[in-house]
Amino acid sequence: MIRRPPRSTPLYSSAASDVYKRQVENIVKLVIVTVFLVKFVRVVILIEKNQLKLKRLSMKILGIGNAIVDVICKVEDDFIQKNGLTKSTMKLIFDEKEFKQLLCNLKIEKTVSGGSVANSIVGLSQLKNKVGFIGKVSDDDLGGKYEEGLKQENVEYFYSKKKEELPTGTCLILVTPDSERTMCTFLGTAGKINENDVDTNAIKQSEIILLEGYLWDEGDPKKAFDKAITNANKVAMSLSDQFCVDRHKPHFLNLVKNKLDITFANEQEIMSLIDAKNFDEVINFGKSLKKLLIITRGEKGAISINGDEVTECGVQKNLKIVDLTGAGDLFAAGFLHGHVNGLSQKESLEKGTEMSSKVIQQIGARI
Secondary structure, eight states, X not given: OOOOOOTTSTTOOHHHHHHHHHHHHHHHHHHHHHHHHHHHHHHHHHHHHXXXXXXXXXXXXXXXXOOEEEEEEEOOHHHHHHTTOOTTSEEEOXXXXXXXXXXXXXXXEEEEEEOHHHHXXXXXXXXXXXXXXXXXXXXSHHHHHHHHHHHHTTOEEOOOOBOOSSOOEEEEEEEOTTSOEEEEEEOGGGGGOOGGGSOHHHHHTEEEEEEEGGGOOTTHHHHHHHHHHXXXXXXXXXXXXXXXXXXXXXXXXXXXHHTOSEEEEEHHHHHHHHTOSSHHHHHHHHHHHTSEEEEEOGGGOEEEEETTEEEEEOOOSSOOOOOOTTHHHHHHHHHHHHHHTTOOHHHHHHHHHHXXXXXXXXSSSOO
16 A cells, blocks of 8 residues: 655655655556456457357358259340340249240250359358258259259258149249350249248358348248348348349348348449449448448459458459359359458459359359
8 A cells, every 4th residue: 555645744755756656657557457458358258259159160151042943045145035034134933834935945955953042052062161051942853853962062951841832943044145144033932931941050050141132032031031140140142133132122231231241242233232323332332331242343353342441353364154154153152262261352352253263164053
């Protein structure tokens, strides 16, 4: 205990006063250092807890999306026009007869277990990440092939199929001579996914869940979406298609601003979402999010925005482009692979570019 000499005694001098002041200052410094150390220890403990939690998680990324069998066909441009389709977009078809009519005279090039998020998840599996997928199929021929296709790619499938009123979903992918793809999707039972189909334990045991804009819709799919987000450690989502963005703009904007940790979009989708007049407005929007926004820009490459950190990556040159189906899906796979394995933003963008460059030089959305 410090005793300050009374002012009335002869001992009280400027020297004694200086000693007293230094003792007080030392005590103040000691208190400040102690407070800092306590806070530092708390932060270290929190980091250690988070790292232990990640070590306990059994899966890197769990995808939740439309379980769709892709049927790939080559067509001429006039087929697109004659059938009232818009090139490079996705059209939902609700009538199974209409879908079969489109398909009846076409030559099928390839059939594969698809769906946007499923394509990304398979890409992540091929990069040796432990991944899983939730998507609704019926217990029919295509549903059986879909499940088997995922298992062959070492993807854990968290859904027990049963006979449904609607058949397993199918997507007709029309590839024109310029390699652009136009999609006609009959969702079938995939569009009937509900919260009971979502495995909460699988979500909680995953570092990141990956969602797709194609899946989002009012009613049961939205409830499944909400359940997944509520129980997730971290949420990534692809906006999927400008059609989806325009159809659900207020909802998607709310998701991007308030619920997603990572958002994937192409330039057209993100500009439509925020009604941007130019790309500078997109950059400013991305910075304001204070979260991770990744944008693919075609021949201009790709860009990631994380707060004030803006990173760009160019495209690979001299590629023999055959089919752009799955380019965005495999880009997301490559980027997320980098993200969950501690690579930098630049390295993650480069991995995404590498994966998308591979897939566009072949038919279909799988490498």
